[in-house]
Amino acid sequence: MVIDDSNTIRRSAEIFLAQAGYQVLLAEDGFDALSKIADHHPDLIFVDIMMPRLDGYQTCALIKKNPRFAATPVIMLSSKDGLFDRARGRMVGSDEYLTKPFTKDSLLKAVSAHTALRGGRL
DSSP, rough: OOEEEEHHHHHHHHHHHHTOOOOOOSSSSSHHHHHHHHOOOSEEEESSSSSSSSSSSHHHHHHSSTTTTTTEEEEEEESOOOHHHHHHHTTTSSSSEEEOOOOOHHHHHHHHHHHHHTOOOO
């Protein structure tokens, strides 16, 4: 699943992941994502930090507090590469942090690392 308020980022990630053979769910913000997560139980979630209504930190915290999804890897996406942002992401339970704009290789490397830990499924 890719959660980002930028249509360009959502579509780029969708294309990169679909070309690699993954099924991709898209969401525009945290509220949109939470219902889709409950319905589809994605194996991996990419979430933008800066979003309206429910930001990435809040979205990640809600996902991780739910026992059904606590083990689901969440990778934060941000144009900021600061130590504070990375630390805050870890505090809410994120598993990794990718800086935007990401490359196809960096996105697929993150997917491989986190799906391998879960038995290779996505």
